Amino acid sequence: MPSDPSEPSPSCPDTTFATQGLSTKSVHAGERRQKSEGAIATPIFTASTFTFDSTDSLLRFVDGHEEREEYGRYGTPNERSVEAKLAALEGYEEAIVYSSGMAAMVGVLMSRLNAGDEIVFFDQCYHRSREFCAKHLARFGVVTRQVPTGDFEAMEAAITPKTKMLVSESPTNPHLSVIDLEKFVAIGKACEVETLIDATLATPLNLRPIEYGVDLVLHSATKYLGGHNDLLAGVICGSREALEPIRALRGILGSINSSHNMYLLERGLKTFELRMQRHNENGMRIAEFLEAHPRVERVYYPGLPSHPTHEIARTQMNGYGGLITFTIKGADWKETSQVVDAAKIFRIAPSLGGVESLIEQPLVMSYYHCTPQEREQFGIGDNMIRMSCGIENSDDLIADLAQALEA
Numbered sequence: 001m002p003s004d005p006s007e008p009s010p011s012c013p014d015t016t017f018a019t020q021g022l023s024t025k026s027v028h029a030g031e032r033r034q035k036s037e038g039a040i041a042t043p044i045f046t047a048s049t050f051t052f053d054s055t056d057s058l059l060r061f062v063d064g065h066e067e068r069e070e071y072g073r074y075g076t077p078n079e080r081s082v083e084a085k086l087a088a089l090e091g092y093e094e095a096i097v098y099s100s101g102m103a104a105m106v107g108v109l110m111s112r113l114n115a116g117d118e119i120v121f122f123d124q125c126y127h128r129s130r131e132f133c134a135k136h137l138a139r140f141g142v143v144t145r146q147v148p149t150g151d152f153e154a155m156e157a158a159i160t161p162k163t164k165m166l167v168s169e170s171p172t173n174p175h176l177s178v179i180d181l182e183k184f185v186a187i188g189k190a191c192e193v194e195t196l197i198d199a200t201l202a203t204p205l206n207l208r209p210i211e212y213g214v215d216l217v218l219h220s221a222t223k224y225l226g227g228h229n230d231l232l233a234g235v236i237c238g239s240r241e242a243l244e245p246i247r248a249l250r251g252i253l254g255s256i257n258s259s260h261n262m263y264l265l266e267r268g269l270k271t272f273e274l275r276m277q278r279h280n281e282n283g284m285r286i287a288e289f290l291e292a293h294p295r296v297e298r299v300y301y302p303g304l305p306s307h308p309t310h311e312i313a314r315t316q317m318n319g320y321g322g323l324i325t326f327t328i329k330g331a332d333w334k335e336t337s338q339v340v341d342a343a344k345i346f347r348i349a350p351s352l353g354g355v356e357s358l359i360e361q362p363l364v365m366s367y368y369h370c371t372p373q374e375r376e377q378f379g380i381g382d383n384m385i386r387m388s389c390g391i392e393n394s395d396d397l398i399a400d401l402a403q404a405l406e407a
């Protein structure tokens, strides 16, 4: 890092791009205009610690007169530039990156909740988020109340004076239910409870939670934000004030990123809008193809008028993404797995949001160790397939699914 004091410090990123379009922000926001040695790409800073010229310089820092790096667990230049880019994309004052989406979820909940506090969340959600709440927050005396997704009366009824947070995904994983953010935020405001949306499946292109007044937005950046199935990361966006204690706890939890990882995320973000446009197009075309296919029983895709939350999706979303869940007519788990196995371009793997198309049977992939009762409760059928449409040619993807469904 050059010591020229005329250079903005790494924690004071360029904010010129605040009012510009998403792609301009994803290419330029958060980065210094003139970087070390004139490099156009952000250099990878591999330092675990950062030196002070003198005790005077250290005193300037500890007295709060200078913003700069200190020790890697509290932040690095590569994390700061990605954080500023993500904050600009999401429209919030600040962002904090984590080593994974789950680390972000754990980081924010651990920072906010005390023994005796309660949270209310919609029941359709990423299974590890549910597990963390039900199994682990419970160990610290935090009460978590699950209510049926989209049932705002049940949500309101579950709120008590001890409720500290309302949590939901939108769209939800894997049923792709879209939450009415206007209602969600109205309840939060009326009851003075903080609102948190996991918008991983939506991305900042397809959903703008800030426009509805959501307090905190979380993403697994492993998915569309990174976009290349080659990194894990998470992010939480919010106001500077809301994030301050969360950042302080991250410095203790140590759920931080290597600079190499942050460079990959920054590079992936450069093409964010382009990739998302293709995910949206492929998702819509493939969902329509599946819905018209005689072997398909039901398609869960918020862009289809048949989806129960399509009307909210249509008014709140700018696109519907690449994730599609569907069921095969009259198929048992074995026949369903034969469809998965017959796909050639789609690869069998968990995760979503990358350039490569992926396919999986939730029963086997993520819910294998659940009891049949739990699977029924979570809405995971034996004949269910979840697909993440990548950015390949959509004719090729459709041809692949057509042959897999006939096999």
Ligand SMILES: *Cc1c(COP(=O)(O)O)cnc(C)c1O
Pocket (backbone or CB within 6 Å): 100, 101, 102, 103, 126, 129, 169, 173, 198, 200, 201, 220, 221, 222, 223, 232, 233, 234
């Ligand atoms: C994947 C995912 C997570 C967890 O993110 P990781 O980066 O895998 O830890 C959380 N929420 C949703 C909606 C996800 O899809």
